[in-house]
Each structure stands twice: as C-alpha cells, then as structure tokens.
Amino acid sequence: MEKKIKVFIGGILMEVNSFNPVLATKETFRTWLEGSELESMRGTSLELGGVYARLDQEADVEIVPGFFAQACTSGPLDDRDFQEMAAQLFESLRAAGAVDGVLLVMHGALQSTAVDDCEGFLLEGVREIVGEDLPVCTSLDFHAMFTEKMVRLLTSASGYQTYPHVDHYETGYRTAEQLMHILRTGVRPYKIYHEIPMIMSCENSNTIDSPMAPIMHRTQVLLAQPGVVGGSVFLTQPWLDVPELNCSICIFAEDEEQRDSFDQEAAGILNEIWEKREQFYPPMPQIQEALERCRTMPKPICLVDYGDVPNAGGSGDGTAVLQALLEANLDISSAVVIADRESTEQAVHIGAGGHGTFSIGGFGKCGEFNQRISVDAEVLRLNPEPFVHLGPAMKGFISRPGMRALLRVGNIYIILCENVCISHDQAMLRTMGLDPAELGIISMRATHSFMSCYADVMGSWLYVDTPGYSTRNLKTLPFRKCRRPIYPLDESCGDQ
Numbered sequence: 250m251e252k253k254i255k256v257f258i259g260g261i262l263m264e265v266n267s268f269n270p271v272l273a274t275k276e277t278f279r280t281w282l283e284g285s286e287l288e289s290m291r292g293t294s295l296e297l298g299g300v301y302a303r304l305d306q307e308a309d310v311e312i313v314p315g316f317f318a319q320a321c322t323s324g325p326l327d328d329r330d331f332q333e334m335a336a337q338l339f340e341s342l343r344a345a346g347a348v349d350g351v352l353l354v355m356h357g358a359l360q361s362t363a364v365d366d367c368e369g370f371l372l373e374g375v376r377e378i379v380g381e382d383l384p385v386c387t388s389l390d391f392h393a394m395f396t397e398k399m400v401r402l403l404t405s406a407s408g409y410q411t412y413p414h415v416d417h418y419e420t421g422y423r424t425a426e427q428l429m430h431i432l433r434t435g436v437r438p439y440k441i442y443h444e445i446p447m448i449m450s451c452e453n454s455n456t457i458d459s460p461m462a463p464i465m466h467r468t469q470v471l472l473a474q475p476g477v478v479g480g481s482v483f484l485t486q487p488w489l490d491v492p493e494l495n496c497s498i499c500i501f502a503e504d505e506e507q508r509d510s511f512d513q514e515a516a517g518i519l520n521e522i523w524e525k526r527e528q529f530y531p532p533m534p535q536i537q538e539a540l541e542r543c544r545t546m547p548k549p550i551c552l553v554d555y556g557d558v559p560n561a562g563g564s565g566d567g568t569a570v571l572q573a574l575l576e577a578n579l580d581i582s583s584a585v586v587i588a589d590r591e592s593t594e595q596a597v598h599i600g601a602g603g604h605g606t607f608s609i610g611g612f613g614k615c616g617e618f619n620q621r622i623s624v625d626a627e628v629l630r631l632n633p634e635p636f637v638h639l640g641p642a643m644k645g646f647i648s649r650p651g652m653r654a655l656l657r658v659g660n661i662y663i664i665l666c667e668n669v670c671i672s673h674d675q676a677m678l679r680t681m682g683l684d685p686a687e688l689g690i691i692s693m694r695a696t697h698s699f700m701s702c703y704a705d706v707m708g709s710w711l712y713v714d715t716p717g718y719s720t721r722n723l724k725t726l727p728f729r730k731c732r733r734p735i736y737p738l739d740e741s742c743g744d745q
C-alpha cells in the first residue's frame with residue numbers, strides 16, 4: 250500500500266487587547282475541539298474549513314487532527330490556562346506520532362499574563378517535538394504580531410488579505426496549499442523580513458477604500474510572483490503592548506535569483522506604509538458632533554463606538570453613546586447593544602411587556618466610558634438563544650450572548666446581553682425582532698466587519714471617537730513594554 254503523507258492540524262487562535270483588565274481563561278474559548286471533533290470544521294467558511302477543503306483533494310494525505318481552540322478578543326490570557334492549553338496542543342502532536350508536516354491555525358496577537366509572544370512559544374514547543382527541518386506552516390490574522398522568533402521557526406505562513414476579514418477560508422486554503430507545495434517539492438523557502446516602528450490604526454486601514462487598499466494590492470502582486478511560496482503583511486492590532494510591536498512583511502520564497510528583487514519590493518511595500526503613516530489616523534468626531542451630523546446623513550447610519558469594540562478587546566459595556574443619545578433627544582430611532590448581566594437579569598425578572606428603572610452599563614471594571622446610566626425602560630422582548638452570523642464577515646459563526654433583553658426608551662432600543670458579545674452582524678438585531686432597515690442609527694461595536702454585514706441596508710457610516718479599551722487615542726493608553734520610539738506614540742519617531 251502507498252505510504253500516506255501525514256499532516257497534523259491544530260492551533261490556538263485568540264487576539265489579546267493588553268489594556269483590557271479582564272483576563273481571559275480557558276472558559277473564554279467558545280471553540281474547543283480535540284481530535285476527530287476538528288472534522289466539524291469541514292464545510293465551514295473558517296480557516297480549518299479551507300484547510301480541510303485543500304488537504305481533502307490529496308488522496309495520499311492523511312489528516313491528523315490534534316487540539317484546536319478559538320476565542321474572541323479579550324484581555325490577556327491567564328498564563329496557567331495558556332500553559333495548560335499549550336501542553337494539550339503539544340500532547341496531541343506527540344500522540345500523532347511521526348508526521349510529515351504541521352499546519353497550525355493561529356491569530357498572531359495572543360499574549361498571556363507571562364508570555365508576550367504566545368505563537369512563538371507554541372512554535373518553539375512544536376519544533377522541540379518535530380525537529381528543526383519538518384515543514385511547519387501557519388495561518389494568521391492581518392493583525393498578527395509577526396515576531397522574529399516566528400520568522401525563524403516557521404517554514405511558511407499566510408495572513409488574511411482582507412480587512413474587514415472575509416477570507417478566513419481562503420487563508421486556511423492558501424496555508425494548506427503552501428504546505429502541500431513544500432511537502433511535494435521538498436523545498437525549504439528562504440525568508441525575507443522587514444519591519445517598521447509603527448502602530449497601525451484600525452480605523453483607516455481597511456482593504457476596501459483606505460490607504461491600505463493599494464498597499465494590499467501591491468502585496469498580493471508580490472505574493473503571486475512565481476518563486477514566492479507564501480507570506481503577507483502583518484500589521485499588528487494597535488492595542489497590544491509587547492516589546493517587538495511593529496508593522497512587518499514576511500515573504501517565504503524559493504527562487505534564489507529573484508531574492509534581491511523580492512527583498513526590494515517587500516521593503517518598498519513597508520516603506521509605502523511608513524510614507525503614508527499620517528493618513529492612517531484621520532480626524533474623528535466626538536459623539537456630540539457625530540450625532541449632529543447624523544441628522545442629515547442617509548439612514549440607517551452605522552455609528553461606530555470606536556473606543557469599545559469587543560473584537561478589538563473592548564469590554565462591550567460602554568455607555569458613552571447611549572448617554573449621548575439620551576441627551577440629544579433626536580427624532581431618529583436608534584439601537585445600541587450593551588453587555589450588562591445584572592440589568593439583563595432584572596429584565597428577565599420584570600418580563601416582556603413590563604417597565605422598570607434600570608442602571609445600565611459597567612459590566613466589567615467601571616471607568617469613564619462605562620458608567621452606569623439610570624433609565625426608565627419598557628422590556629419588549631427576551632431571547633436566551635445563541636444566534637448564527639449572517640455574514641459575510643464570520644458567516645456561520647455562532648454568537649453566544651447568553652440571555653438578551655430588548656428595552657425601549659422613547660425611540661432608543663437597547664439590547665442588553667448577559668455576556669460580552671460582538672455585535673457587527675445583522676443577526677444581533679434581527680433575532681431580537683428589530684429590522685435594521687427601519688432604524689435611523691445603529692450603534693456599532695465593530696471596527697470594520699459591519700461594513701460587509703450591513704452593506705445591503707446601510708445608508709452611511711460614521712466613526713466616533715469614544716473612550717474605552719480600544720480607544721483610538723493611543724497616547725492615553727499605558728504602554729509599558731513596547732519598543733520606543735514608535736509612531737504615533739512618539740513625536741521623535743518621524744524618521745526611520
């Protein structure tokens with residue numbers, strides 16, 4: 250019988266916001282799969298869906314599923330739990346026996362309370378088991394912090410090429426494609442790595458119409474060159490406080506004759522980011538000015554509560570927008586989503602159709618941005634069910650907000666959630682009986698993913714400079730570990 254090529258798959262995928270004081274634990278990981286349970290990812294639009302789709306095309310490949318866990322963005326991961334999860338991943342790899350290749354699915358911005366470069370730590374552990382030469386490839390987020398340790402330990406890697414991220418599947422597929430190429434040819438790609446001392450904004454780096462769009466196009470042209478195996482630009486999300494914080498590009502290539510030209514182009518791509526650095530930080534209005542603008546903007550308006558975005562590590566309990574809406578007394582209907590377990594329980598106690606005085610907000614640690622607000626509200630609806638994202642961003646993902654309660658104060662609808670929950674998908678509103686098309690303002694706790702999810706109903710969108718753990722005002726955050734100087738924290742960082 251023909252010998253099978255054995256490919257181990259697994260990983261730990263989570264993004265950390267270093268400034269959110271609420272630590273993540275094992276319980277934060279809503280996806281927790283061991284061994285054959287990973288096969289439930291077949292047919293999904295996530296990375297592992299793409300990995301399976303590509304590897305399943307190979308008759309002589311045997312997929313050995315190990316351990317895989319995924320969580321939404323949170324504060325740093327408790328290191329005891331991280332070590333336990335890392336050990337579980339390593340144990341599943343050891344149990345796989347002799348394998349020919351390893352494919353990991355990771356984010357790239359996981360930080361524990363003791364380890365700043367968790368992906369590097371995981372790759373180190375994998376290398377100890379499989380040796381220095383075995384092909385090890387990983388898929389990563391556009392916002393990965395691609396460290397020099399990762400460059401050294403990886404055989405190849407691939408990152409999302411879209412922001413908002415809609416190519417999870419394609420990125421998994423590409424990573425598996427690279428691994429198959431490496432396994433079939435025996436090539437060991439050389440690596441080109443460049444980085445700049447810059448914190449990239451999330452507010453103006455989408456791949457649709459921001460200054461990043463042509464840069465991503467240029468990157469894709471480079472990645473498509475014959476002789477290039479893999480790689481990407483890795484911009485790091487801005488709320489990660491780690492020593493190597495940067496924007497980087499890493500290219501894995503096999504054509505030695507092209508090495509200099511690939512190197513020059515990779516450096517040129519990063520230089521273009523550097524040259525445009527100020528354009529990634531355009532002016533953004535405060536909430537009062539934003540609500541004034543909303544009066545005349547095409548409806549519905551997706552109003553981005555930029556400082557408190559859960560998938561950027563915000564706590565999802567900020568009340569700055571609700572407070573301003575109550576004060577502005579607009580003749581436009583609006584909806585806000587707020588994580589608040591106590592008020593949700595109170596709504597359940599009151600029941601649909603009842604009225605009560607609620608003290609909303611401050612789910613996590615109370616600060617300037619999530620002060621509790623007292624409102625007299627009617628309870629319209631209760632819903633304990635998880636919901637499935639309609640997409641396109643994260644289509645099929647199951648959100649588990651726990652119990653939700655829909656309240657109404659005048660023309661303001663408030664969706665209370667028992668758990669912190671991402672809210673960029675229309676399903677959040679629709680499953681509570683709200684039709685987004687009939688609303689004037691939809692307060693959005695998302696940086697970009699709402700753009701694709703609301704494209705069919707949205708009249709316009711507006712970013713608001715609100716406070717919170719994902720604030721755009723990076724200078725107000727207590728960066729302690731990251732290299733200095735770095736743009737835009739330090740004025741002196743004008744020249745490379």
Ligand SMILES: [Zn+2]
Nearest residue numbers: 390391392414
């Ligand atoms: Zn990202």
